[in-house]
Amino acid sequence: MTYQAPVDDILAALKAAGAFDPGMMNADLDEETVRAILEEAGKFGADVLDPLNRVGDKTGSHLEDGLVLTPPGWADAYSQFAAAGWPALPCPAEYGGQGLPSAVAMGVCEIWNAANLAFGMCPLLTNGAIDALHIGGSDELKARYLPPMISGRWTGTMNLTEPQAGSDLNAVATRAVAAGDGTYRLTGTKIYISYGDHDLTENIIHLVLARLPNAPPGTRGISLFLVPKFSVNDDGSLGARNDVVCAGLEHKLGIVASPTCVMKFGEGDGAIGYLVGEENRGLNVMFVMMNAARLAVGVQGVAIAERATQKALHFARERRQGRAAGSKDMAPIIAHPDVRRMLLTMRTLTQAARGICMTTAAATDLSHNADDSETRARAADRVALLTPIAKAFSTDVAVEVASLGIQIHGGMGFIEEAGAAQYLRDARILPIYEGTNGIQAIDLVTRKLPLSGGNAVTSYFADVITTLKALRAANLTGFDFAIEQMGRALEALATATDWMGRQSQSTPGIALAGATPYLHLFSLVAAGDALARSALQAGNDPAPIAHLRFFAENRSVTAWGLAASIMAGHSVVLDADLGAIR
């Protein structure tokens, strides 16, 4: 079946996140305009990107004579993508972008990645490079490089990881030396560089972390450089090929069509690079854009979960197996309670993840656009707090939902032609890249809980209490147990949060040992809150109300178990000598 962009659901999530509240949207963006954008994106996704998803998975990208060739049809699809102006959507207006709010941009981002995750990677990473350059680059660099990147004529990459340094940027060893003319020469190897080379555009702009001579050790000695594949002349035309090549492609479990490159910088005289931001302050630029990139990966999780859910629902309506109670005919398997439970789990988790991501995106917009600085600061705290949840929860959901999608297909789910298996293979990278979900949990516990003296988290809890009050006031039929469980989940989270705060100061190891279950507990509350805000605005639509109740009765109920795991389950983790983990 063809992907159908869930325009109504995305709009509902935008509304529930407050994205249409006064002052949030650009003046010219009302709901109908946003709907029109999402519907156009949905058409492009369904008509152009979706048909390339399977062929991309089967064919993959290939390295020939040092150049990467994308699968048949991809270059043409990218040209259409750029010609339609899609790359410019979320980008700054001063350099040719359309400056759409983050919340709308994330809705469109979901559509690209649901239609074709391996394709969606390319604009997603280009946006990251545009953000970094926009944040940190000189006016001259921005003027030269941003317009063609924003128009889609060139793409961008992020070059962080090195063979000896996976998640640990302390160990970055790529070297940069000043050439005396204001430029630098880079030497080193980067791995896992998505779209590090390809045949979609005439030029590729690499943003590269590297170390200057005499730079301080560790992360305080890392600088950021712009390294174009082809140098750019003053008139904007392309000059000589730079000393950067793709030396190999990885053979991956999923997103097979997305070329994951080993990039060699400076195999000859050194790759010509341009400093972005200040010397040794490269990570500051990276960290500013990292929240946006992590949120976008969370949205990729929503995208795959949506796609897997659509496919499983379609299958469960068509496939007839067994008899429903009281019938002699073969029933569509959606009639069987256990299958319904799986489908409701898939749909509910998808909506919850979308709600959390949209809440984070709307807070991003508020952090940029609010009139008063206090509101902006509070919104920035909210973004910082929710970003690890949006990234980790949504990508865990993607894997769980894609796996359930296989299960609903039965034996067919294991056959590649059916398509359900690809979603699990594709989804499996999401909990790993842009900071593993373990790193998200550690970030939440060590950096985000202490934020603004703890006010970031307490003000969030206050908002959750407001949602719960509104839920109680709404008097939904049959919700007594559900609301009780959501209240208990918040109590469990508050208790665990106090406890975590004490541990972080006295015995950080204990806090770290509980970081992942703590993130899971936090996610339970955040997901319940997002689903509740959707249910409260649902009007006559029974679906969001059913999703909320299903979540509360089947997931929120596990909150105190997670709290026990955090507050008691750490001792074995820390005490067990290595012999006990054998």
Add this chain to the structure above:
Amino acid sequence: MTYQAPVDDILAALKAAGAFDPGMMNADLDEETVRAILEEAGKFGADVLDPLNRVGDKTGSHLEDGLVLTPPGWADAYSQFAAAGWPALPCPAEYGGQGLPSAVAMGVCEIWNAANLAFGMCPLLTNGAIDALHIGGSDELKARYLPPMISGRWTGTMNLTEPQAGSDLNAVATRAVAAGDGTYRLTGTKIYISYGDHDLTENIIHLVLARLPNAPPGTRGISLFLVPKFSVNDDGSLGARNDVVCAGLEHKLGIVASPTCVMKFGEGDGAIGYLVGEENRGLNVMFVMMNAARLAVGVQGVAIAERATQKALHFARERRQGRAAGSKDMAPIIAHPDVRRMLLTMRTLTQAARGICMTTAAATDLSHNADDSETRARAADRVALLTPIAKAFSTDVAVEVASLGIQIHGGMGFIEEAGAAQYLRDARILPIYEGTNGIQAIDLVTRKLPLSGGNAVTSYFADVITTLKALRAANLTGFDFAIEQMGRALEALATATDWMGRQSQSTPGIALAGATPYLHLFSLVAAGDALARSALQAGNDPAPIAHLRFFAENRSVTAWGLAASIMAGHSVVLDADLGAIR
């Protein structure tokens, strides 16, 4: 790294399951003999099967001119496997087998499947065919077919599934017509037939479900037939090729080397078949062997979980990333609390699954060998009760553990060459075949809970209470909270079991809607019980004690959440109209 058979752990699980208790083992099998068997199997697995695992995954099996060619090296490995006498291990002595107890056979089965799951499928399914033939076949059929199957000269297959009938055997449509000479002619198509054709042996014996003319509709009209690839002359030599061919191979997510065949019976004059058991009673034979087959699939889950854990542990000891608290050097990632939590989860779940499978296997032996019929009957109840747990829990564990294994590898986990991804791809079939895990849950709730008037389950609970008492008496340091949680988990299960019993009679749909969380809750208790019995015999070994405590503090704690999900979470599952699942 090469697979190392966990001989000590398998022996410990055998002991904890009571497999060495008086009267359980054959007279000539003491612990040292069993250790020697496991060590020999471990050597064969490591030296012969493990090296073929990656090449099998990369190359796969191929169909050429109607014949299936296995990957390079596989036919030779199979010849060595048969020559060493391994196929005969679990088989009846009267037909040339070694008659090893089920518990020991399952230990060896784990080793084959850990070393190479796609290879292990072949003897596993042959054992199923041998069982069915042994249970249901006439003396003549058994004398002609069992010895060469048991010696490994021929393999066997199970032909149940048809395109229109996945999990639903009511819909079996393959036809069998009496030929008048005591044989039958079969016509029809079967799908998902593992090793339906291959080049490992000279003959293949298919056991096929089919329908006679005028057979009653549904499952009461299904008969079982033996259909050899080549007919067998009276002197045991091979005769004419039978009218059965492999018409296609599936392109699968995992176990790529195991040929999954579309089998066409009777494209010409009809495939010659021999009735196994009585007409229309084929499912009776199938059901008797089904417990054994489901347990064996559970053991495949243990196998993959073990393999993934070994690999992740090895990686976590070698890979250095980040600093440990208080150190300036890069630490092996096993030093990081979050990684330790993942590793402990992997190891603990693997041991729990192994413990449940071994408990079920030992009960199988007791059900055959006990002196008094009451003990045999009680043991048979225990096998019936625990089999859906062994199958579903162990295979869910396989997927969870294999996925954690990828996560521990970080970006490398997503690269196929690293090998961690294959375990997830391979493992993903296990919750689907031999009855999906949803079907296991329904079997548990609808067939196993009412068994022997409910005594099957109450006598199991009594044994769990005995384990808990012994655990309290053992006075393990720091176990107060853990034991409390295990007690609470049993209370939750007992409460949910009573509730399920009432629902099953009044409103079966409600019981079905809670079947999967009920199976999860039951698994929590069964896993805790198995880990506790291991811990109680651990002596000076800290590992089983650490695993028990970790499980109790991090998993048993979720029991009441699951109970709430069962007893409250069903209403939305059943009430939500199809519009709410969209």
